[in-house]
Each structure stands twice: as structure tokens, then as C-alpha cells.
Amino acid sequence: MFYRENGQFKASYVEDQQILGIRQDRWFIFGLIAFALFAVPYLASDYMFRAVLIPFLIVSLAAIGLNLLVGYCGQISLGHAAFMGIGAYAAYNLVVRFPQLNFILVLVLAGLIAALVGILFGLPSLQIKGLYLGVATLAAQFFIDWVFARVKWFTNYSPSGSVSTAPIEMFGFKFDTPTERYLLVLVVVIVFALMAKNLVRGHIGRSWMAMRDMDVAAEVIGIRPMYAKLSAFAVSAFYAGVAGAMWGFVHLGSWEPAAFSVNFSLNLLFMIIIGGMGSILGSFIGAAFIVLLPITLNQILPVLGGLVGMNFGTALASHMEFMIFGALIIFFLIVEPLGIARLWAIGKEKLRLWPFPH
């Protein structure tokens, strides 16, 4: 009833190629963005910004990057947090050595450096694929971890091995309240998400999907595997690098090499699996899920425990978190292997007919 497309005709190619073709979709998305930009800064508490919204946005950007590689191009990457780490350390070194650079420029440069390294570690994908490629990316993860822990130049010869950053300053304006940081991250994420959506709709995205579906056939019809795979690695690492730089500068403020460990990589992978591989929206949903789950469990478990009469110590709560996490992953894989985004798409399909049966 609300979602019918009656009366919405496309009169030109431009209109036909819109991302949001249906008017209701446009209202919804623009409304959401307006809400996020103008209403949330007044409604949300400091805690919400710092612990929920900012990590969610940054991590969803990294998840988009990983989704481009795994979901759209079909190359498994188990070490994506390493590219985030490269972005973070690159941004740190740029800020320390060239303090006069604009922060947005720093972000883009950090992403480009991560993209270069991504190409380097994507080279094995030309020879190996599937699980073996996953292991190659793990090699990248551990090696990069080691490099940042050992080569002192990267941490500016810090004796403790951890680096800390000053609050971000741009055009003389200091971003030190959570609201300002949230708005900065939100704008960056919106711009990059739009870029990603257009990339996958264009010919590069189609070449990626062709490689994913059947790479031998793609090669036969003339898609060059080297270009497709390496561009996927480059773009994906770029996104991860930008996300990593923001994670370090905006969210953490000070970090050690262990902040971008293999656990983070596995979390990113879970995000896109639960959210939906091959879907930009899925990256957001998965990120929200993974960011909110520990917080939710921490609040709910003591309440549930009180109902059952059990006293949930923090150790037990932590173990339950692991168990519920694992169970949910298995649940989603069984119930909807294409992720929550698929459920959302099915829902929209049904909504287009509702309340009519067909």
C-alpha cells in the first residue's frame, strides 16, 4: 500500500540509472541521512556517540571495503585488519612528519598507501584462490602486525611501542567533542559509501562479480583477471585504510600494534557474513550487529540471570558472549546464508505487494 510504484515512470536514461529509483526509497534514505545529520547530534548522549555510533560508522566503512573484495569479487581475505592498521600508522606518520596537512588529505593519502600494500598482498590471488588465498592474507596480517611492532620508524621511535594522536584540527576548528567527531565520521562514511555503491554498479563492479561467479569464463570473454582482482584488492584496501585511520584517530586516540590483530579481521568477516555478502547495505547491518551485540549482552545477561536466579559474574558473562556469538553465526548461516540484507530485500519485495496478494 505504501510501497507501490504506481505512477512512477522513468522518462530518461538518467532517471533509469538512479540508485534509488522508487520515490519512497528516496524519502526513506534522505530522511535517514537528514535524521543522522541534524537530529541525532541533539538526541544522543555522549556515551552513545563514543561507544556505539562512531565505532559503528567506522567499522561499517571497513566492512564495505571487505565486502567489495569478498562479496563482490569473491576473493577471501582473512587479514583485512592489517590494511586498517596500515592506514592508521600511515596517517599517524603523515600527521607527525607533515603537521600542516589537512586531515581529509591525510585520510585519502593513508588510504592510498594502504591500497598500494593491498595490491602487493593481492598478487598471490593471481595464482591461488579460495581457502589458500585466505591463508595468504593471514600471512599478510601476521607480517604486517610484526612490521609495526618491530620497525621503530613507524611508531616514531616510541619506547612503549604505542602511538598517541592529538585531537584532529582542520581549518582551525578542533574536533574534540563527540558530536563533532560523529559528524566528521558520518560525512566521510556517506561520501565513501556512495562511491562504493557507484563502483559496484559500474563496469569495474561487474568485472568483479564476473570473477566471483566463474573466473575462467570471465577470462574467456575478455575480462583481465589481473586488473579485476588487483583493483578489487586496491579499492578494498583503500577503504580499510581510511577506516583504520579514522579508527585510530577518532575512536581510539592511542593504540598499539595489537589493536589491529587477527581477531579484528575475523570480526570484519563475521560482519559481512551476517549482514550479507555482496551488498553495501549488508555491510552496515552487519557492522551494527557486531558492534551492538556485546553491549546488549552485557546489559541483558545480568537481567536474565536475575530472572533465573543465577548470579552472572563478568567471567561467565564473557563466556556466554562467546557462546551466543558463535551460535548466532551458525544460526544465520543456516537460516539465511545471504545475510540480513537478503531478508531486508525479501521484506521489500513483499511490501511492494502488501496488502494485496499479488
Added chain:
Amino acid sequence: MKLQTSIAAAAAITAALTGSLLPTSASAQAKEQFFPVLSYRTGAYAPNGTPFANGYVDYLKLINARDGGINGVKITYEECETGYATDRGVECYERLKGKGPTGAAVFHTLSTGITFALTDKSFTDKIPIITAGYGRADSVDGQVFKWNFPLGGTYWGAADMLIQHIGKKEGGLDKLKGKKIALVYHDSPYGKEPIALLQERAKMHGYELSLLPVTHPGVEQKATWLQVRQSRPDYLFLWGWGVMNGTALKEAVAVGYPREKMYGVWWAGAEPDVRPAGDGAKGYNALTFMAPAGQGKVHADVMKFVHDKGQGTGPKAEVGEVLYNRGLVAAMMSVEGVKRAQLKYGKKPLKGEEVQWGLENLALDQKALAALGFAGFADPISTSCVDHEGGSRAKIHTWDGNKWVVGNDVYEADQQVIKPMIRASAAKYAQEKKVTPRDCAKELASAK
């Protein structure tokens, strides 16, 4: 699966997730002081983190049960599991800092990594962080680090004391020339802290320092100890935490390195570290500061008011162990800080800034400690605006297979070496983070 069921499931999950974001019911404006407890009871560091947390919480319970709170203000607390991970520590901090009528009183992070992250936030959040015997060594300088309190000791002090001890063993610091000292350390900010001082001292005395990092969680040490066997250092310092310590001792047994030549920092010298190696750990030495193993008056009180009433946080057998005692002392520092602040600001729940004043003006001498029941289990603390450490002494204790035997020599860090290092490092931090150092003389004058 049917569509309706999956929609219902999705709706339920969304409801749960958004419900968790609603602010938890604000506590009534009661006369309560909230103490957050950042602990780790799971993961590779749980064997050491659990007894500390048990000691900390037991003391808070004791103050409520025996004294009715701090001058009538009841203590409330909440634990949060950090798993020794910096990002979870930051998340726990964000969640707990606003709880209670006046916010959190003081944080103990029990992790140098988390300390680094929270130090940056402390300037805006204005909540003190006590890092007794760990944390940033340069945070002794209260003019830059207004909110950090490394009460009782830092790692530069600890390393310095160890060098003094082995200098004494060799018959003079000059006899250290040409000797080989190996540092087997946890590859984290915690393990890397002493390196600066050990290198400084190596320049002064001419010993050869070799650095052997061990990656988290610290169970892969075979190659490290093969290198130790090859280089055969005269002394070996162990700067580990969690399961790394037990593994190090086991590997030392396996390569036959004499445990008598091994010296652990005060966080590498507790019962969970030596028990896994069994008899092999006999002769292992470690620093002990503030809280050796044993039972005193405060333990009797804990037994009477907490454990005997079934309120004990951990097993009874743990009461009196090294790390449990350290948790007791840490809690005592928090409570005394609040008590001191109440003298100025009144007997009511206090804000973080007010507790900071209390911690900066602590004056606990032997008499005061004895009155609290800590005679023999804590050292006098006397802090000021410039000195947030409050004095640091340590002894060496050795494991004899069943218990820790404390030596008689008391060591204090050589301030001539350390003070310039602290000042330089604090200045660097202030410059990097654009923090304006305080002027303690002016503050003192205006307070009068």
C-alpha cells in the same frame, strides 16, 4: 525457514539491540560513591587478574560491612570484563564513568596498554586513574599528568632497583661491566616500559643488554629460551604477565637455565606464575612492593566481615596471596583518596575532580597504615602536586617451593637517573598532545 518466523526473529533482535541502548535507570540520588572495577577474569591473563580483582572487591565489601561505607557514604561498584584488551578497556571505561550519583570515583586499569588509552581521555573526563606499580613511568610528573597516579612505583623504578640488587650481588655497580643481562619481556607497552631505563643504565655501567620479546599470549617461548641457552646471560629479567610467566619458568627448566639467576618484576612474582612449573621454580626471585604474601589484621577483618558471611568474591584460600594483597592495597588507596577528599569537600558522594585532590594530598604514614590494618602490607604514601608516585620501595622475594621468602634489603629507585628521564618524557607528551602543564607552585599559593 518461513518468512513470518524470520521477520519475527529479526524484530525481536532489533528490539533487544535498541533496548540495550536506552539509558539504564538512573540510580536514586542516594548517598553512594561508585567505584568501577575494570578486571579480567577470562583469557590469557585471567590467572593473575582474577586474584587482584577479588582482593579489590573484597576490600570494598569490607568497608561497607565493617565501617558502613566511607564516613557514611556507601560504596557501590560494578565489574567490567576487559580481557586485558585496550579497546574493551576503553569501552568499559565509557560505560562506567558516568554511573553513580556523581560519576565514577577512580579507575584502576591493571593494564599499561589501557592506561595509555585512558590517559588521553582523562583530561576531558576529569576522573583520576590510579596505576599502582604499572602504567606510564613518566606519569609521576603530576604537572603534566594531572589525573594519573602511579602510586608506589613505576617500571623505571623497578628496573632500577633490580640493577641495584644485582650490582650489590656482584660487589659494586662497577663490577657489572661486561656482564650479560637479558630481558625477556611481554611484547606490549607493559613489557617495553623498562627498556629505556635499562639501556640508560647499560650506558652508565657497561653491561650488555639483550632484548627478547615474547608475543601475546606468551606460550610460544621455545625459540626465545634456545637463544637464552645460546647466549647464557649472567642475569635474566622477566617482565611477563599472565600465562607468559608460568611458561617462561617451564621453559627455563627445560633448557636448564638456573632459576636463581632469574629476576621477575613485581608483576612476575606471584603464586600463579610459579605453581605451573612446580618444583622447577625453586630459587626464582622477584621484586615485591607494597604487598608481600601473608595475612595481617586487615585479612582477619576480611575473613570476619566478608568471607565468613558468605560474601567472599573468590576462594578463601586465595586470601593472603601476593596478587590478592595487591588488590586489597589498591582498593585501600582508592578509599583513602576519597576519604582525604571528603575532609575538604564534605562527607558526601564526590566527583572525580574532588577525588583527584584527595589522591594528590595523600599522607599515609606507618601509623595510619597500621590503624587501617595494613601494617607490613603497605608502604607509606605521600603524594603532592609534582609527585604522583608518593614514594617507592621494594624488596626481593624468592620462591622456595611452597612460599615466598622475603629478603631483608630494601631498595629505592635512584632518582638522579630517573627524574631527568621522567621530566623529558612528560615534556614530550605535553608537547605532542598539546597539554598545558600545571604550575604547582601557583596552585599551592592560590589554595592557601
Added chain:
Amino acid sequence: MAARKNGPVIALGVVLAAGLAAPLLTGSAPGFYLEVLIGGLMAGVLYSLVALGFVLIFKASGVFNFAQGAMVLFAALALARLAEWLPGWIGIPAGFPALALAFVLATGIMIVLAWVVERVVLRPLVAQDPVALLMATLGVTFFLDGFGQTIWGSDVYKIDLGISKEPTMILQSMFEGGILVSKEDLVATVIATLLVLMLALFFQKTATGRALRAVADDHQAAQSIGIPLNRIWVIVWAVAGFVALVAGMVWGSKLGVQFSLAQLALKALPVVILGGFTSIPGAIIGGLVIGVGEKMAEVFLGPPLVKMWDLAGGGIENWFAYVLALLFLMVRPEGLFGEKHIDRV
């Protein structure tokens, strides 16, 4: 079928052999060199124990079981705790008898676990692509981690096999000071050898073993001659669980039973990559290669690198195994003994 390109393999072999011989040629003590070599071989045996579990499951069901590490931890926890609790429950004397009974009980628990995993996780996901199955096993890992620590506790527990931890010195006549060999590692090698022999016998001589090999060869053909696939999968996971138990016993005796045992899966991955996902001899040889490579690199390659580039310490072994496996992958994409994968369009 195109002949395999041997040039790159030989080149890699030459480079590695040179790397292996380099320490001897640059003047390190031969006694110490042998010590590191033997230490590496022993460590490699322990890795192969874990890798065996991977290979077994992949061979029979095509699933890469990321949860093998968590299974090792779960089994070791069960063994350690039961050995601790049994004397209190039924009065069996502590020490070896309790341990033996605990071992039997733990095997039973792993069999039940195998059945549950097959029913709940594998059967619904039967037609999915390998990535989804891998992720499912990751989910199982998380679940087992939390579940194991909830039931058995999260402290560090001891498994006492009665082996002395003191080192033994051998060949004292040939090398000054003798070569250090750890008795524990020797016993581990013996146990691993026995296990492999048992498995070989099982696969070659028993009917179930033959059925397992049939399923590993071709699922559909095996089904068409009447082999019950689901039951076979339960058996395979149970056998892998038994292997995990033995690995957990050996590792637990060495390191103490604690949470980090689950990370062993990450250590055993390069072994499986090197040896090939479907080959048991590959798992063993791969384990030995990785073990030796790791220790050699850490002890002999690390210090020169540190000096050359002013690094903050060594710690090379974290990534060396993976890079080594990666190099092998580039020249032999299926691993040393794996089956060549043919893509059909």
C-alpha cells in the same frame, strides 16, 4: 594432464636448503645447531598432531574445520578436569588411573560432540559453498570456546603425564656440553607416531576405514554404493575429536591447559597448506618443515635482521610459517602432496 612445472619447485628447494645450511657455514656451533634442529622437529611433530585433525575432516567431508583448535582445547579441558574430579566422585586413586579413566570419558565426550556438530551444523549446511562452511566452523569455534570455559573453568590446569621436565643431554662425547633434548618432546614424538600408525591401520584394515576413504574419494559414488554419508561424517568428526584429544593431552602437558591452546589452529594452518589439505603424510611432513623452519628462522635469522635494521626485537616466528607456506603455495598451489584441482567451466 599437463606436466607439473618443476623449475620453480627446485628453485625454492635450493633457496631453502641454502637457508638451512647457512648457520653452519657462518660459524655457529654445530652442537647448538643440532639442538635447534631437533627442537624444531619436535615442535613440528606437535603441530602435525593438530594438523591431522584438519586433514581428516577435509578429506572426508570437504569442510575446513577451523574449530579444530577449539576442539583441542575442549578435549584437553575435559581430560584435565575429569582427572581432577574423578578421585573425588568415585574414589579412583589420583594420578595415572584417574587420568586413564578421564581419557576414556573424554573420548566419549568428543564422540557426542561430533554427533551434535554433524546434526546441528553440518547437515543443514550441506549444499553451501566452502566459505560458508568455514564460517560455520568459526562459529563452532566461538561456541566451544565459551562453552568449554563455562563448564570446565577458565584457569590454567595441569595434565601430569609423569614425564620429567628436566632436560637430557645426549651425545656429550661428540659435542661439548652435549645436545639438549627435552624428554617431554621425545614422549610427544612417540605418542604422535603411535597415533599415526593407529590411524593408518584404521584406514587400511577396517571396513569403516575403507568406507571413509571411499567417501573422501567421491561423495556421490560412495553414496551410490550404499555408504551412509551422515554416519560417516559423524565417525570422521569423532576420529578428529580423538586426535584433538591426544594433541590436547600432549600440548596440555607441555604448556598447561589454557585458553591459548585454541590459537593452535592458526599455527597448524600453514602446516596443512604446505602438506596439502587431503594428505596425512603431507600433514606430518608439513609439520616437520614448518617446525624446523620456524625455530631456525627465529634463532638464526632473527638476530641478524634485528641488527641490520635496528628492529625492536625478533619474534619472526609469528609470520615465518605463513610466509613459508605462501612461498610453497606459489610454486605448488595444492601443497606438496595435495590433489591437483581442475576447474571446469
